[in-house]
Amino acid sequence: MLVAAVQQAHGGDWSSSLAAQRGLAERAAGEGARVVVFPECAATGMATSRVAASAVAQSLEGPYVGALADLTASLGIAIVSNLYECPSGSPDGIWNTTVVVDHGVLLEHYRKVHLFDAQGHRESAVVDAGDPAQLLRHPVAIDDVSIGLLTCFDVRFGEAAVARARAGADLLVVTAAWVAGPTKSQQWDLLLRGRAVETGCFVAGAAQPGPMFAGGSALIDPYGTVLAGPLRDGVGLVIGDIDSDASAEARRATPTLVDRPCLNAK
Numbered sequence: 001m002l003v004a005a006v007q008q009a010h011g012g013d014w015s016s017s018l019a020a021q022r023g024l025a026e027r028a029a030g031e032g033a034r035v036v037v038f039p040e041c042a043a044t045g046m047a048t049s050r051v052a053a054s055a056v057a058q059s060l061e062g063p064y065v066g067a068l069a070d071l072t073a074s075l076g077i078a079i080v081s082n083l084y085e086c087p088s089g090s091p092d093g094i095w096n097t098t099v100v101v102d103h104g105v106l107l108e109h110y111r112k113v114h115l116f117d118a119q120g121h122r123e124s125a126v127v128d129a130g131d132p133a134q135l136l137r138h139p140v141a142i143d144d145v146s147i148g149l150l151t152c153f154d155v156r157f158g159e160a161a162v163a164r165a166r167a168g169a170d171l172l173v174v175t176a177a178w179v180a181g182p183t184k185s186q187q188w189d190l191l192l193r194g195r196a197v198e199t200g201c202f203v204a205g206a207a208q209p210g211p212m213f214a215g216g217s218a219l220i221d222p223y224g225t226v227l228a229g230p231l232r233d234g235v236g237l238v239i240g241d242i243d244s245d246a247s248a249e250a251r252r253a254t255p256t257l258v259d260r261p262c263l264n265a266k
Contacts, residue, residue, distance in 0.1 A: 057086035073104035222250035
């Protein structure tokens with residue numbers, strides 16, 4: 001199954017961002033991609049206050065997810081994207097939420113668990129943390145590939161990736177707005193490859209480009225080999241073939257998901 005990781009700069013508001021996403025999704029579909037992954041904050045950009053996040057937040061029944069549903073139905077693809085979510089009738093809760101939409105249907109949503117309270121940032125002042133129990137849910141299936149969702153800072157936590165893999169993921173999708181800074185590109189590259197090696201999963205990282213963010217959208221195989229990317233600068237996409245059988249074979253060869261006494265102990 002071909003997967004495209006898209007490096008996209010947000011358009012400032014969801015409708016402008018969607019217009020850019022439509023063109024990129026059409027391009028990816030034209031190159032054979034079955035799944036198209038957009039970055040964290042793809043809909044509206046990164047909010048720096050709860051007031052700003054609240055101003056752009058939508059419910060999962062709102063216009064942005066509805067427009068993604070229409071786009072996936074017209075192109076015959078699945079899309080993974082990210083928005084600030086404020087459920088209908090519950091204005092007190094705001095989450096950084098990644099959605100999976102396929103052929104017009106919202107299949108899954110994941111509220112970011114590990115918030116970016118580091119390096120001078122305090123994401124917990126902007127949004128609420130998602131329930132960690134989400135990481136134990138069975139991953140969503142697209143065709144014969146099971147997809148586990150992670151968002152940006154989540155990728156620094158190996159146990160989150162391991163939980164997704166032990167729940168059955170063949171592919172870890174990481175949506176990110178990876179803030180630029182000294183060595184940040186190298187850290188991103190290393191973390192994507194490390195998560196692949198320790199879980200036996202393919203990894204797709206879709207990131208926002210510079211100058212504020214580090215870019216680096218890439219696809220990694222279960223042995224840590226870079227299949228496509230990293231795309232360092234600008235807007236674009238990288239495409240690679242994701243094979244669930246290859247993930248299973250990597251885990252048979254190196255059964256680290258099974259041989260984990262600290263997690264298997266009663």
